Amino acid sequence: MPMSQxxxxxxxxxxxxxxxxxxxxxxxxxxxALNDTGLxxxxxxAQALAHEDIAAIYSSDLQRAFATAQAIAQATRAPLxxxxxxxxxxxxxxxxxxxxxxxxxxxxxxRRWRTRDPHYAPEGGGETLITLHARVQEAVQRxxxxxxxxxxxxxxxxxxxxxxxxxxxxxxxxxPRTWQLANAAINxxxxxxxxxxxxxxxxxxxxxxxxxxxxTPDRQERPGASTARACPAVAICCRRPxxxxxxxxxxxxxxxxxxxxxWRWSGWSIAGAGGAR
Numbered sequence: 407m408p409m410s411q412x413x414x415x416x417x418x419x420x421x422x423x424x425x426x427x428x429x430x431x432x433x434x435x436x437x438x439a440l441n442d443t444g445l446x447x448x449x450x451x452a453q454a455l456a457h458e459d460i461a462a463i464y465s466s467d468l469q470r471a472f473a474t475a476q477a478i479a480q481a482t483r484a485p486l487x488x489x490x491x492x493x494x495x496x497x498x499x500x501x502x503x504x505x506x507x508x509x510x511x512x513x514x515x516x517r518r519w520r521t522r523d524p525h526y527a528p529e530g531g532g533e534t535l536i537t538l539h540a541r542v543q544e545a546v547q548r549x550x551x552x553x554x555x556x557x558x559x560x561x562x563x564x565x566x567x568x569x570x571x572x573x574x575x576x577x578x579x580x581x582p583r584t585w586q587l588a589n590a591a592i593n594x595x596x597x598x599x600x601x602x603x604x605x606x607x608x609x610x611x612x613x614x615x616x617x618x619x620x621x622t623p624d625r626q627e628r629p630g631a632s633t634a635r636a637c638p639a640v641a642i643c644c645r646r647p648x649x650x651x652x653x654x655x656x657x658x659x660x661x662x663x664x665x666x667x668x669w670r671w672s673g674w675s676i677a678g679a680g681g682a683r
Contacts, residue, residue, distance in 0.1 A: 434497035491545025498532030
C-alpha cells in the first residue's frame with residue numbers, strides 16, 4: 407500500500423517544569439511533581455490543544471509527565487494511557503545532583519556524559535544512550551503503528567524528545583544538540599513505516615497567553631485570555647534521501663491549512679504559510 411496510507415501525526419510534548427528543573431538537578435527516573443510554573447504550563451498547552459483531533463494520549467508514567475498529560479486529556483477528552491517506554495533516561499546515582507556537582511566529584515564520568523559517549527551508563531543503574539534510543543524507538547513505532555491516519559499525543563521528557571528529534575532528522579547519538587527542549591512546547595512529527603519526519607519543532611508561542619512574553623507566567627498575562635494559537639511558520643526539511651510522494655500533500659488526512667509542502671534538493675519541506683493565526 408502507498409506510504410501515505412500508513413501515516414500517524416504525533417504531537418510530542420515535554421512535561422511542565424519541576425522544582426528540580428529550576429534547580430538544574432538531574433531527575434531521570436526520580437518521580438518529581440510539577441511546580442507552580444509547570445502546572446501553569448500544563449494548563450496552557452492543554453488549552454492550545456483543546457480543539458485538536460486527538461485519538462489518544464500516551465504519557466510516561468512519571469508524575470511530572472502524567473500530570474501534564476492529564477491536563478491535555480481533560481481539555482481534549484482523549485483517552486490517556488501510561489507508557490513506561492516514554493520514561494526519561496535513567497541516570498542512576500546522578501539523580502538529585504546537578505551537572506556541576508557531577509563534574510566536580512566525578513570528572514571522568516562528567517566528560518563521558520558531556521561528550522555523549524553512546525556506551526556510557528551512569529553508575530547505580532543508569533542507561534546508555536544506545537539503550538534509551540532503542541527503548542524510545544520501539545515505543546514510538548508500536549504506538550504510532552496503532553493509529554494509522556490519526557493524531558496522537560506523546561508526553562515525555564527531555565531525553566526522550568532528544569531521541570525523537572534525532573530519529574526524525576537521522577542525526578547520530580553523538581551529534582551536538584542544537585535544538586531546544588522547552589518544557590510544554592508543542593513539537594509536530596509524522597510517522598510512517600519508513601520512520602519519523604519532522605514537521606515543526608519546539609516553540610511555546612503556540613500557547614502563550616495574549617500579552618505573555620515568555621514560556622513562564624508573567625505579570626502581563628491577562629486571566630482568562632485565549633491561549634490557543636496556530637503554530638508559527640516553520641520550514642524544516644524531512645531529509646529523505648530520494649523524492650517520494652510528499653507524506654502530507656498526498657495523505658488521507660490533513661494538517662491545518664497554514665502548512666504546505668514542496669520538494670527541495672534535500673527533501674520535502676513542510677512549511678508554514680505565515681505567522682500565527
